[in-house]
Amino acid sequence: MLRLEPIGRTFVLSFHDWHLIRPVKPWVGLANYRELLQDDNFLLALRNTTLFAVFVVLLSVVLGLGLAVLLAGKLRFTAAYQAIYFLPVITPMVPMAIAWKWIFDARIGILNYLLSWAGIGPVGWLTSPEVAIWSIIIMSVWKALGYNMVLLLVGLKNIPAAFYEAAAIDGAAGWRLFRRITLPLLRPILLFVIVVSTINAYNVFTQVYVMTTGSQAAPGAQLRVLVFDIYQNGFQFFKMGYASAEAVVLTLIILALTLVQFRVIRVDEG
Amino acid sequence: MSPAPRRARASCWQRTGAPLATHLVLLAGCAVMLFPYLWMLGTSFKPADETMLWPPRVLPIHWTWANYPRVMAAAPFVRYFLNSVVVSVGSTAMVIATSLLAGFIFGKYRFPGKRLLFLVILASAMFPFETYMIPLYLTMKSLGWINTYQGIAAPYLIMSFGIFLMRQHIAHGIPDELLDAARVDGASELRIFLRVIVPLCSSAIGAIGILAFIQAWSAFIWPLLMATNRSMYLMELGLSTFQFRFTTDYHLLSAASVLNTLPMLVAFIILRRRIMESVALTGLKG
Numbered sequence: 001m002l003r004l005e006p007i008g009r010t011f012v013l014s015f016h017d018w019h020l021i022r023p024v025k026p027w028v029g030l031a032n033y034r035e036l037l038q039d040d041n042f043l044l045a046l047r048n049t050t051l052f053a054v055f056v057v058l059l060s061v062v063l064g065l066g067l068a069v070l071l072a073g074k075l076r077f078t079a080a081y082q083a084i085y086f087l088p089v090i091t092p093m094v095p096m097a098i099a100w101k102w103i104f105d106a107r108i109g110i111l112n113y114l115l116s117w118a119g120i121g122p123v124g125w126l127t128s129p130e131v132a133i134w135s136i137i138i139m140s141v142w143k144a145l146g147y148n149m150v151l152l153l154v155g156l157k158n159i160p161a162a163f164y165e166a167a168a169i170d171g172a173a174g175w176r177l178f179r180r181i182t183l184p185l186l187r188p189i190l191l192f193v194i195v196v197s198t199i200n201a202y203n204v205f206t207q208v209y210v211m212t213t214g215s216q217a218a219p220g221a222q223l224r225v226l227v228f229d230i231y232q233n234g235f236q237f238f239k240m241g242y243a244s245a246e247a248v249v250l251t252l253i254i255l256a257l258t259l260v261q262f263r264v265i266r267v268d269e270g
Numbered sequence: 271m272s273p274a275p276r277r278a279r280a281s282c283w284q285r286t287g288a289p290l291a292t293h294l295v296l297l298a299g300c301a302v303m304l305f306p307y308l309w310m311l312g313t314s315f316k317p318a319d320e321t322m323l324w325p326p327r328v329l330p331i332h333w334t335w336a337n338y339p340r341v342m343a344a345a346p347f348v349r350y351f352l353n354s355v356v357v358s359v360g361s362t363a364m365v366i367a368t369s370l371l372a373g374f375i376f377g378k379y380r381f382p383g384k385r386l387l388f389l390v391i392l393a394s395a396m397f398p399f400e401t402y403m404i405p406l407y408l409t410m411k412s413l414g415w416i417n418t419y420q421g422i423a424a425p426y427l428i429m430s431f432g433i434f435l436m437r438q439h440i441a442h443g444i445p446d447e448l449l450d451a452a453r454v455d456g457a458s459e460l461r462i463f464l465r466v467i468v469p470l471c472s473s474a475i476g477a478i479g480i481l482a483f484i485q486a487w488s489a490f491i492w493p494l495l496m497a498t499n500r501s502m503y504l505m506e507l508g509l510s511t512f513q514f515r516f517t518t519d520y521h522l523l524s525a526a527s528v529l530n531t532l533p534m535l536v537a538f539i540i541l542r543r544r545i546m547e548s549v550a551l552t553g554l555k556g
Contacts, residue, residue, distance in 0.1 A: 070296060075289060081300065083542055083546070084300045085299065086549075087304075087538065089549070090534055090545060091534055091535070092487065092488050092506050092531060093488060095526075095527030095530045095531045098523050099310045100306060102520055103306065103309070107324075109326070145303075150546055150549055150550050150553075154553055196552075203398045203399075205490070206506075209494075210510055210513065230400065231495075244405070247401045250401050251401040254396070254397075
């Protein structure tokens with residue numbers, strides 16, 4: 001009767017194994033971790049990635065929620081708006097990173113041109129890591145916004161109208177309605193969106209690789225983020241063990257953040 | 271001022287003013303969202319000297335097709351495209367097959383450790399690919415799968431969300447009586463799977479297929495590690511190396527970017543509703 005079961009279990013276990021294999025290769029106790037703590041590049045990457053994640057999550061969730069609220073109401077053309085805001089989510093990252101590179105170009109980019117109207121001198125948006133991180137945050141929010149919007153819209157539409165009617169009878173409206181009714185009922189999906197955004201933000205790589213790596217970027221403009229550091233140590237310097245230690249740190253960070261987010265939002269609920 | 275006109279003004283604001291303001295805000299946002307596409311398309315038709323103009327121009331003064339043949343001659347984008355198609359279609363087919371099979375088993379069978387196993391699968395979705403790509407790479411290396419399609423597609427054969435979705439669908443959407451009736455008729459489990467389960471899951475198959483395809487199509491760091499030979503590059507990777515060769519030739523880069531973006535855009539225009547619904551489903555776990 002259960003002919004299919006062993007097949008299924010084998011594949012399930014094989015899937016399982018991919019994770020367990022993780023710390024195979026060169027592993028020398030805690031030496032890698034000790035080294036990591038003194039590695040300026042790693043610490044810089046950690047700081048950059050965290051800064052990046054905080055702002056991308058904050059902006060993409062707040063803007064996504066705003067959009068979802070605007071689009072959940074009785075407005076015309078909502079389908080068209082949704083499609084447009086969603087478009088970057090499914091567009092491949094590399095061509096879009098190239099397009100944004102030109103927008104941010106210090107000499108001929110449109111952003112500096114627009115700013116020059118306001119009398120703001122040319123900004124090297126991608127020529128130094130301190131500024132480049134903000135450029136990449138903007139680009140990444142642009143890319144991720146639609147996903148959050150779509151999920152939050154589903155959440156908003158699932159809130160029964162009866163709640164709003166009851167609140168309206170009690171005289172609640174506008175901001176109060178949003179804070180007292182919408183936000184609490186939206187909590188589970190909001191939590192999910194925040195967790196997913198955080199995980200994605202901590203794994204940022206492609207846009208950083210395309211927009212700040214290589215000959216076209218000014219020397220020293222490379223924005224160091226964790227996955228880039230893992231890539232460089234593991235696949236350019238072939239320090240697989242060391243890179244693995246970094247990957248473990250990344251995993252632990254993501255795990256810890258997820259747990260904390262669950263905690264905070266659950267506690268709020270009580 | 272008497273309260274009556276004030277109320278009238280408020281309702282007038284609510285009826286026309288507020289929606290108008292909302293539309294303006296949304297339209298301004300749309301302009302920002304669409305601008306990179308517009309620029310990319312415009313620049314792909316510009317002659318070289320127009321890319322360096324100040325003030326910058328979005329649309330070309332003299333339109334030209336010349337960038338496209340030049341791009342095609344400079345890098346084998348057709349080959350990259352076909353590579354992407356092979357990997358994405360293969361990955362999508364495998365994800366559908368594995369999700370169906372596992373969903374069937376988790377949805378309709380009982381066996382020891384089922385709950386735990388299912389939880390493990392769900393939890394594994396939380397670990398992003400980047401955190402285990404190194405051991406995976408080493409496995410691929412020892413298998414000799416570097417620069418092969420199966421190597422590039424390897425991480426994209428199973429999708430824990432697919433298993434989850436399929437299990438929900440099969441467990442709640444397909445009655446046990448139906449399967450028992452088929453068993454009474456002497457159908458084997460495999461036959462039940464192929465003839466009863468699979469046809470009843472078409473909507474879930476569509477959703478999972480779309481998600482799997484998008485995931486494989488937009489993969490970047492893994493193909494970057496696995497494809498060291500140019501003939502194995504996928505579109506994304508091909509474009510990024512193209513970019514390192516033609517760093518500021520924005521007219522060529524744009525033409526290449528348009529070619530790179532086009533397949534997904536066309537798919538989105540045709541399947542917009544289904545794609546957005548499928549993506550919205552990923553929130554189910556929350």
